[in-house]
Amino acid sequence: CAAVLKSMTxxxxxxxxxxxxxxxxxxxxxxxxxxxxxxxxNWRTMVDVTKDQTRDVVEIFFTLLGQGARCRxxxxxxxxxEEILKRGRKELGFDQEWIPDSDFKCYVMEDHGEIKPGxxxxxxxxxxxxxxxxxxYAVFEPSTY
Numbered sequence: 486c487a488a489v490l491k492s493m494t495x496x497x498x499x500x501x502x503x504x505x506x507x508x509x510x511x512x513x514x515x516x517x518x519x520x521x522x523x524x525x526x527n528w529r530t531m532v533d534v535t536k537d538q539t540r541d542v543v544e545i546f547f548t549l550l551g552q553g554a555r556c557r558x559x560x561x562x563x564x565x566x567e568e569i570l571k572r573g574r575k576e577l578g579f580d581q582e583w584i585p586d587s588d589f590k591c592y593v594m595e596d597h598g599e600i601k602p603g604x605x606x607x608x609x610x611x612x613x614x615x616x617x618x619x620x621x622y623a624v625f626e627p628s629t630y
Contacts, residue, residue: 538562538614545609546620547573548594554579562610566591569609570623588627594620 541561547569548555554577560569570591574580590604593612600622605612609621 538610538616540616543614543616543619545569545614546594547576548620548622549573549577549579550600550622550624552577552579560609560614562614563608565608566606566612566621569621573621573623588625589623590626592622592624594622 542559543562544557544559546555547558556573556576558569558572558576567586570586570589571580574586574589591606592603593601593605595601605621613619
């Protein structure tokens with residue numbers, strides 16, 4: 486039995502990787518087709534990213550700014566900011582009944598993470614809803630302490 490096992494060829498471990506020659510590598514690097522930016526576009530060029538709202542349902546980020554808690558919500562343009570606040574608080578586990586929704590103010594995020602001045606309310610379509618990269622910050626601002 487031992488003689489049979491010794492005579493069998495056995496491969497253990499991963500197969501060796503195939504390597505290209507330096508000549509093949511230099512040919513690929515010198516190919517002008519691969520030197521253009523258009524061959525490796527970023528995701529913004531692959532999808533139609535506009536600053537307009539064209540979809541019936543849009544995915545937005547909802548962030549509780551003081552805690553850093555964040556979730557994604559699907560909304561329609563007619564969804565109110567008040568509904569988003571209620572859904573977002575519930576999704577993130579901050580829906581205690583002894584803290585009223587009126588103690589939270591919602592703001593829209595501008596480019597580069599800056600908060601657009603002025604609290605928002607009403608339908609989200611009135612506050613610059615876009616198809617991509619739309620975020621609402623909720624800030625705890627109680628009227629009384």
